[in-house]
Amino acid sequence: MNNHASIGNTARIWPSERRDQRRTASLLPDHRRAEENADPGWVTVLLADSQPSIRYRVRSALENVSGIAVIGEAATANSTIAETFRHRPDVLIIDPQLGETVTVDVISRVSRVAPETRVLVLSAVDDDTAIRSAIQAGARGYLIKGADLDQVVRGVQVVAAGEAIVGKAIAGRFSALLRSALGPEPYPFPQLTSREREVLDRIAAGKSNAAIARDLALAQKTISNRVSAVFGKLGVADRAQAIVLARDAGLGRG
Structure with a gap:
């Protein structure tokens, strides 16, 4: 009951x-x-x-x-x-x-x-x-x-x-x-090498290949090759898409 x-x-x-x-x-x-x-x-x-x-x-x-x-x-x-x-x-x-x-x-x-x-x-x-x-x-x-x-x-x-x-x-x-x-936040694109990251950081900041070449003291041809490699690894078609992707991840705002 x-x-x-x-x-x-x-x-x-x-x-x-x-x-x-x-x-x-x-x-x-x-x-x-x-x-x-x-x-x-x-x-x-x-x-x-x-x-x-x-x-x-x-x-x-x-x-x-x-x-x-x-x-x-x-x-x-x-x-x-x-x-x-x-x-x-x-x-x-x-x-x-x-x-x-x-x-x-x-x-x-x-x-x-x-x-x-x-x-x-x-x-x-x-x-x-x-x-x-x-x-x-x-x-x-x-x-x-x-x-x-x-x-x-x-x-x-x-x-x-x-x-x-x-x-x-x-x-x-x-x-x-x-x-x-x-600790520091992990880099948003771990597939990139350290040199490719240097290039992407500058692309995100709006720099041209010529300006990046001057910053890194490298030939423009070398920078062009690295830019192509970055685009391929990120799966983007051009510079504009790379900039959008990088800035969304917090790059290029400094």
């Missing part, structure tokens, strides 16, 4: 069943209760920091925000990996300096065991090398400890939405850090 009677759009729970639910909930650890009580649309968060005072401070701030549920804590690298794998939180807030591990390797390991979990670093280290390493390892955000708790809350929301965030102290140099972390 179904113990749930529908009253409008509300499901009624019989008193005996409600007592059983309260008793079961009282036996669960705090993070289990938070996990089971979180609405499906809520952002779930795991805190990883070797300092209990930091975890308490951040947890208190997050638990005052509707839509965010802290479902666990960890104090070491190994427990961070285990808890992340167990709970699969939407966001992991982590200080990579976890006890015996002073490395961002734990971020890489999290990315492997729970690729759906997005990582937000909360660290006391404001160092370009550390920030760059965290980004390379897979972090989606980097905040400095001491930041306003409102910024930490915002960081969780932004990272959970699939975007990136950095602290105010880092923002001014973040673009350069990101470029250096990710």
